[in-house]
Amino acid sequence: xxxxxxxxxxxxxxxxxxxxxxxxxxxxxxxxxxxxxxxxxxxxxxxxxxxxxxxxxxxxxxxxxxxxxxxxxxxxxxxxxxxxxxxxxxxxxxxxxxxxxxxxxxxxxxxxxxxxxxxxxxxxxxxxxxxxxxxxxxxxxxxxxxxxxxxxxxxxxxxxxxxxxxxxxxxxxxxxxxxxxxxxxxxxxxxxxxxxxxxxxxxxxxxxxxxxxxxxxxxxxxxxxxxxxxxxxxxxxxxxxxxxxxxxxxxxxxxxxxxxxxxxxxxxxxxxxxxxxxxxxxxxx
Amino acid sequence: xxxxxxxxxxxxxxxxxxxxxxxxxxxxxxxxxxxxxxxxxxxxxxxxxxxxxxxxxxxxxxxxxxxxxxxxxxxxxxxxxxxxxxxxxxxxxxxxxxxxxxxxxxxxxxxxxxxxxxxxxxxxxxxxxxxxxxxxxxxxxxxxxxxxxxxxxxxxxxxxxxxxxxxxxxxxxxxxxxxxxxxxxxxxxxxxxxxxxxxxxxxxxxxxxxxxxxxxxxxxxxxxxxxxxxxxxxxxxxxxxxxxxxxxxxxxxxxxxxxxxxxxxxxxxxxxxxxxxxxxxxxxxxxxxxxxxxxxxxxxx
Ligand SMILES: Nc1nc2c(ncn2[C@@H]2O[C@H](COP(=O)(O)OP(=O)(O)OP(=O)(O)O)[C@@H](O)[C@H]2O)c(=O)[nH]1
Ligand SMILES: Nc1nc2c(ncn2[C@@H]2O[C@H](COP(=O)(O)OP(=O)(O)OP(=O)(O)O)[C@@H](O)[C@H]2O)c(=O)[nH]1
Ligand SMILES: [Mg+2]
Ligand SMILES: [Mg+2]
Numbered sequence: 114x115x116x117x118x119x120x121x122x123x124x125x126x127x128x129x130x131x132x133x134x135x136x137x138x139x140x141x142x143x144x145x146x147x148x149x150x151x152x153x154x155x156x157x158x159x160x161x162x163x164x165x166x167x168x169x170x171x172x173x174x175x176x177x178x179x180x181x182x183x184x185x186x187x188x189x190x191x192x193x194x195x196x197x198x199x200x201x202x203x204x205x206x207x208x209x210x211x212x213x214x215x216x217x218x219x220x221x222x223x224x225x226x227x228x229x230x231x232x233x234x235x236x237x238x239x240x241x242x243x244x245x246x247x248x249x250x251x252x253x254x255x256x257x258x259x260x261x262x263x264x265x266x267x268x269x270x271x272x273x274x275x276x277x278x279x280x281x282x283x284x285x286x287x288x289x290x291x292x293x294x295x296x297x298x299x300x301x302x303x304x305x306x307x308x309x310x311x312x313x314x315x316x317x318x319x320x321x322x323x324x325x326x327x328x329x330x331x332x333x334x335x336x337x338x339x340x341x342x343x344x345x346x347x348x349x350x351x352x353x354x355x356x357x358x359x360x361x362x363x364x365x366x367x368x369x370x371x372x373x374x375x376x377x378x379x380x381x382x383x384x385x386x387x388x389x390x391x392x393x394x395x396x397x398x
Numbered sequence: 399x400x401x402x403x404x405x406x407x408x409x410x411x412x413x414x415x416x417x418x419x420x421x422x423x424x425x426x427x428x429x430x431x432x433x434x435x436x437x438x439x440x441x442x443x444x445x446x447x448x449x450x451x452x453x454x455x456x457x458x459x460x461x462x463x464x465x466x467x468x469x470x471x472x473x474x475x476x477x478x479x480x481x482x483x484x485x486x487x488x489x490x491x492x493x494x495x496x497x498x499x500x501x502x503x504x505x506x507x508x509x510x511x512x513x514x515x516x517x518x519x520x521x522x523x524x525x526x527x528x529x530x531x532x533x534x535x536x537x538x539x540x541x542x543x544x545x546x547x548x549x550x551x552x553x554x555x556x557x558x559x560x561x562x563x564x565x566x567x568x569x570x571x572x573x574x575x576x577x578x579x580x581x582x583x584x585x586x587x588x589x590x591x592x593x594x595x596x597x598x599x600x601x602x603x604x605x606x607x608x609x610x611x612x613x614x615x616x617x618x619x620x621x622x623x624x625x626x627x628x629x630x631x632x633x634x635x636x637x638x639x640x641x642x643x644x645x646x647x648x649x650x651x652x653x654x655x656x657x658x659x660x661x662x663x664x665x666x667x668x669x670x671x672x673x674x675x676x677x678x679x680x681x682x683x684x685x686x687x688x689x690x691x692x693x694x695x696x697x698x699x
Contacts, residue, residue, distance in 0.1 A: 132439055138618035141434045211641060211669065212504030212614065242669070243512070243547075244540025251535035294669075296644040325502065327436035327618020329646035336645075350503060353587035355620050378503070378533070 115159040118166065120152060126167065127152060130174065137395050138358035140328040143365045151177050175392050182360055183388040186345045186370025187317065189222060190229045196316075197231055197286040202277060204288050204313055208306055208341065209321035210333055211294030214349035214375055216245070218321050219289045220252035222373075224380035226287055227256060233287035235260040236276030238269035238309060241293040249291055256380065259285070269293065269305060270312040277313055290315065297336030306341050317344045319372070322363065324348050324355035330362040338367040349375035352382070360391055403431045403687040411465050421453045421468065428472065428687075435647035435686045438622045441479070441656055449475050476683050479652050483679040486636070486663045490523075493577045496568055496604060500597060500628055501612035503585030506640035506666055508537065510612055511582045512544030513666065513674035518578045519550055526551035526576035528567030530600060532558040533584035533593075541582050548671060551576055560584065560596055565603040581606070588627035601632040608635040611660065613651045615641045621650030626657045634658040640666035643673070647686050 127148050134144035151174060160169055189205070196203035205222070207215045219235065226233050235253050237260060239245035246262050253260035261276035273290045280288050292309060295302035310318060320343045322330060337343050346363050351374045360371050371386040406427035413420040425446045432442045449472055458467035477483040497514070499507040508531070515525045527545045529552070531537035538554045545552035551574055553567040564581050571579040583600060586593035601609065611625060611634045628634060637658070639651045642665050651662060662677045 135433055136439050136619050138620070141430065210616070210644060212506060214504060242540075243543035244508075244536040244538075246536075247539040248534070248536025255535075296641070298645055299643075323504065323614075323616070325614070325618060325620050325624075326616045327646075327650060328434050329436075329616040329644065332645040333616075350587070352589060353502060353620065354589050354623070355618075358618070 114162050116162055118155055118158045118160060118169075120155060123155075123166065123170065126170065134358060134361070134395070137356035138325075138327050138330075138362075139395075140331040140358070140362040142328075143331060143362045147177070147181070147361070147365065171396065175396055178361065178395065179388055179392050182364040182371065182391060184364060184368065184370040186372045186386075188385070189317075189372070190225060190231075192316070193226050193229070193231045193233070193287045200286075202280050202286055202288060204277065204290070204315040205317045205319060206273070206290040206292065206310060206313070206315040207319050207321055208292050208337060209294060210296055213294065213321045213323040215294065215321045216248055216252070216291050217378065218347050218349060218373075218375055218383070219249070219291050220256060221375065221380050221383040223252070223258050223289055224256050225383060227258060231287055232258050232285060233289050234258065234276050234280045234285045236273045236288055236290040237262040238272040238276075238290050239293035240265050240267045240269055240272060245291075245293065259283075270309045273309050273313045288313075297333050297340070303336070303340040310341055318342055319344065320346045320369075322346055322348050322359055324351045324357040324359060324374075325353055326359050328362075330359035331366050334363045334367045334369075338369070343367055343369050345370050345372040347371070347373045347375065348386070352376045356395060357391065358395065360386075361395070403428060406431075407469060410468070417464060418454065420465070421450060424468075424472075425450055431687060432649060435649035436616075436618050436621070437479075437649035437686070438619060438653040438656070441622075441653060445475055445479065473683070476687070477679060479656065483683075485679065486661045486677055488663055488676055490578060490607070492607070494572055495578050495608070496606045497578070497580045497608045497610055498564075498601060498604065498606035498632070499580065499582050499610050499612060500632060500634075501585060502587045502614075502617075502624060505585065505612045505614045505617075506638075507585065507612045508540050508544070508582050509669065510610075510638050510640060510664070510666060510674070511541060511580050512548060513671050514578075514580055514664070515545065515550045516548045516671045517664075517674055519548060523577045524551075524575055525578045525580070526553065526567075526571035526574060528564060528571065528579065528581040529554035530560045530564040530567065530581050531584040532560045532563065537582075537584065544671070561599045561603055564600045568604045588624055594627070594631050598631050609633060610636050610638055610663070611654060611658070612638045612640060613648075613654055614646075615639050615644065615648035615651070616646035617650035619650075622653035622657060625654035629658040634660045636660050636663040638662070638664045638666065639677075642685075643667045648682070649686055652686075
């Protein structure tokens with residue numbers, strides 16, 4: 114009553130999956146490799162006669178993707194509470210390429226912490242981009258959290274350092290460091306980021322990634338992880354109807370957890386990442 | 399990976415396999431490269447189907463080898479993707495010329511507004527910028543700082559009446575004798591109905607000569623539906639691809655060209671105000687294909 118899956122016959126279906134994943138913005142090389150490995154897993158697999166092969170494959174694929182992206186990551190509210198209880202300062206640095214949503218995400222994280230009873234200090238360490246300081250300042254005012262700034266052109270590491278000194282002196286237990294957007298291939302700017310990290314030794318270095326990103330997600334994740342080290346990823350603009358295949362690209366490339374998703378421009382629009390939800394979004398209709 | 403199509407071309411030109419097999423192999427490689435460059439998957443499949451058809455049906459002109467001819471077909475079809483290989487005309491067709499910047503959040507509208515101000519100022523035009531993004535914190539400060547740096551006229555108002563600010567800003571700029579007036583608007587995407595409505599209203603009020611869609615080079619498959627929605631809301635007149643100084647290839651912009659019929663006019667190659675270039679189609683195809691010496695190859699044909 115059992116028969117082996119006929120992989121030859123299934124080849125077109127599997128190729129179709131590569132395209133389907135690519136259309137959901139999974140990087141092509143990641144989709145291709147995933148399906149290659151998946152084929153290995155299917156080899157020699159026996160199924161009951163009369164069972165729907167397509168369904169079996171789809172379920173198995175869901176499982177494979179789930180396994181890949183199910184990387185446990187920290188809950189920043191819990192981490193902040195712990196730090197507060199232990200009298201330390203939780204230092205979180207946000208980084209990423211230009212315009213992905215770092216500053217807005219910091220505002221959302223600040224809001225989330227504030228709601229949980231912990232007031233973070235913001236460090237305006239983007240001293241480069243026009244309007245960057247005013248942007249973060251307006252967020253700080255609206256949310257009601259302190260912010261440390263320096264004039265444009267100041268050393269970002271010095272701003273971050275000052276913010277930590279400020280937090281120490283005033284008894285705050287979380288510092289969120291905003292950094293300027295930068296291209297991952299810009300060596301000078303990546304060195305600048307490393308310097309910030311060296312000076313403040315963040316507990317978490319968070320890579321912010323835009324859900325609309327296609328194949329480049331792999332490159333961004335790889336370069337930031339190699340140059341600075343990535344502890345977790347936040348994917349923004351998921352509300353833009355993006356399938357967010359970048360989640361898979363990142364998980365496959367640097368094997369770091371996705372912590373939160375940005376789902377709008379409001380302060381409440383930050384949710385925890387749920388792997389099953391994501392698999393549904395990716396493969397479900 | 400970058401070498402994909404270069405190798406494929408080389409292999410194709412030298413292959414001892416029969417023509418049809420070589421074409422099929424080449425087409426497969428081309429598909430991969432284009433998809434990796436974020437060109438829309440369906441667009442890629444259409445394109446390669448057409449290339450294959452032509453390659454097997456058309457006869458090369460006398461003197462040209464079938465294989466060289468094939469490469470030319472490939473190039474032509476690719477050039478068609480972005481409306482031909484002519485360089486865009488960036489001169490205003492009348493004075494004053496009103497440009498309205500639109501695009502998804504963070505694509506680079508405000509920065510490009512500053513760059514365009516510089517571009518046209520350097521060429522002798524009197525430029526005014528209008529900050530009508532009432533949504534993003536710091537957006538008006540950002541544009542004001544850019545306008546100051548470039549040294550051009552600047553208009554905004556406090557408050558959140560984006561339509562009113564745009565309207566009064568354009569009127570003010572005209573009175574001031576501005577020849578190029580650029581209106582920066584908030585970022586928005588195709589699921590934000592209120593914001594799309596706002597964009598439509600701004601366009602109705604200021605009646606722009608050119609709506610410029612700003613596209614991030616790293617955008618993936620969403621480029622197509624996004625551009626479609628924008629085009630439906632306010633017909634797109636031109637396209638700018640930003641952030642080509644990273645590793646992203648910018649293939650998403652080709653979907654925008656395909657659905658809007660608008661030409662790509664400029665590319666952004668850095669954060670600084672002078673890092674804006676007039677779009678060069680051949681250079682761009684070469685980048686998408688990972689080919690450096692496309693010019694040389696074409697001259698032979
Ligand atoms: N729709 C939507 N927009 C978002 C989201 N996150 C950020 N944005 C928008 O994206 C744009 C860019 O956000 P920023 O926070 O300024 O991005 P950034 O990474 O700090 O940019 P740079 O500092 O210039 O590199 C803004 O218009 C934000 O409102 C999100 O989850 N959904
Ligand atoms: N590296 C690089 N960065 C760019 C380029 N163009 C814009 N940027 C950066 O991209 C980020 C976002 O640019 P903005 O001009 O604020 O984008 P926007 O579309 O106005 O964003 P919203 O108003 O929030 O929708 C900034 O950090 C810019 O400096 C470019 O060509 N290359
Ligand atoms: Mg920022
Ligand atoms: Mg803007």
